[in-house]
Amino acid sequence: MVFATLKAGLTALMRNKRMLFTFYAVNLLFGLLIMLPFRGLISNFIGTSHYGEILGGNFDMNFFFDLIREEGTALGMLPILFLAGVLIYSVFNIFLSGGAFAIFANENQDYDTKEFWGNCGKYFGPFLRLAAASLVILIPLAIVVGLTQVLLNSLTEDAYQYFGYWASWFSTGLRYIAMVFFFAVFDYARIHRVLTDQSSLRTGLSFALSNFRRVMTLSFTYILIGVVVLLIYNPISDLLSMPTWFIILSLLVLQQLYMMFRMALRLGLYASEVTLYKELGNFSAEEMITTLDAVDFD
Numbered sequence: 160m161v162f163a164t165l166k167a168g169l170t171a172l173m174r175n176k177r178m179l180f181t182f183y184a185v186n187l188l189f190g191l192l193i194m195l196p197f198r199g200l201i202s203n204f205i206g207t208s209h210y211g212e213i214l215g216g217n218f219d220m221n222f223f224f225d226l227i228r229e230e231g232t233a234l235g236m237l238p239i240l241f242l243a244g245v246l247i248y249s250v251f252n253i254f255l256s257g258g259a260f261a262i263f264a265n266e267n268q269d270y271d272t273k274e275f276w277g278n279c280g281k282y283f284g285p286f287l288r289l290a291a292a293s294l295v296i297l298i299p300l301a302i303v304v305g306l307t308q309v310l311l312n313s314l315t316e317d318a319y320q321y322f323g324y325w326a327s328w329f330s331t332g333l334r335y336i337a338m339v340f341f342f343a344v345f346d347y348a349r350i351h352r353v354l355t356d357q358s359s360l361r362t363g364l365s366f367a368l369s370n371f372r373r374v375m376t377l378s379f380t381y382i383l384i385g386v387v388v389l390l391i392y393n394p395i396s397d398l399l400s401m402p403t404w405f406i407i408l409s410l411l412v413l414q415q416l417y418m419m420f421r422m423a424l425r426l427g428l429y430a431s432e433v434t435l436y437k438e439l440g441n442f443s444a445e446e447m448i449t450t451l452d453a454v455d456f457d
Contacts, residue, residue: 160373160435160438161373161376161377161380161435162380164373164377164431164434164435164438165377165380165381165427165431167430167431167434168263168427168428168429168430168431168432168433168434169427169430169431171263171266171430171433171434172423172426172427172430174269175262175263175269175270175426176270177270177272178258178259178262178270178275178426179419179422179423179426181270181272181275182255182259182422182425182426183418183419183422185251185255186252186418186422187415187418189248189251193244193248250287253283253286253287253290254279254280254283254286255279256282256286256349256429257278257279257280257281257282257283257286257349257353258274258275258276258277258278258279258282259275259426259429260278260282260349260350260353260429260433261274261275261278261281261282261353262274262275262278263429263430263433263434264350264353264354264433264437282349282352282353285352285358286349286352288358289345289348289349289352289358289360289363290345292360293341293344293345293348293360295360296341296344296360296364297341300337300340300341301337303337304330304333304334304337307330307333308330311326311327311329311330336375339375339378339379339382340367340371340374340375342378343367343374343375343378343432344360344363344364344367345360345363346363346428346429346432347362347363347366347367347374347432347436348360348362348363348364349363350363350432350433350436350440351363351366351436351440354436354437354440366436366439366440370435370439373435373439374435377428377431377432377435378428381424381427381428381431384424385421385424388417388420392413392417395413396410396413396414399413
């Protein structure tokens with residue numbers, strides 16, 4: 160069933176390719192805005208010197224340490240800007256997810272600009288409340304992972320090296336599983352809200368627990384696809400490290416293709432999760448909203 164769901168999700172994504180371009184364009188614009196402070200900092204440091212030529216090549220540690228020495232005060236603000244950027248980016252993607260889930264939930268409705276943005280606004284408030292409520296799940300997950308780490312550290316303190324090696328891998332795997340599970344619960348809670356017009360984080364948690372194997376297999380399948388493509392992308396991008404206009408332009412095009420692929424993976428996962436929830440979700444046909452209309456602005 161999982162791979163049939165995967166196929167159905169990718170089919171729904173291909174049917175709504177314009178939504179992929181919308182996600183890509185909006186995220187690109189947001190990324191450019193976030194990068195402005197960093198660009199200004201580096202431009203102020205480089206000035207009119209020829210130091211900028213090395214930025215077209217591999218990462219240079221001398222440049223990094225010189226930047227810290229000359230712009231240390233400004234760099235101290237970057238962690239705060241980074242955290243603020245991550246928070247704003249997360250909230251903005253929660254906003255976009257309302258339109259995406261609504262489009263995928265209605266099999267009779269292909270991508271429509273008005274419907275997409277209308278549903279983004281319609282579900283933004285409920286999705287934000289679900290995000291805040293999901294912290295109730297995140298805290299116990301973090302406690303379980305932390306206690307497991309402490310237990311493994313105590314067991315491996317005087318153990319053979321190979322035991323410590325596998326214990327570290329187990330700890331890392333547990334953290335990833337907890338993180339993926341947390342986001343899956345949040346996704347299915349949002350899907351339930353779109354399909355039934357009822358907000359219930361408990362329903363998302365119950366669905367993820369009762370269908371744990373299918374939910375995690377679906378999520379990790381998309382993660383695996385992303386890792387495989389990343390392993391292909393990294394060595395190619397490393398080859399494009401000469402400070403020439405052609406190489407820089409080629410690297411820029413490659414980066415944007417990779418970013419679009421990542422957007423496609425996210426939307427494909429959304430579509431597959433909607434399909435899986437429709438197949439296995441514990442709700443009656445009467446509870447499902449058959450017509451997912453956006454807010455009417457006319």
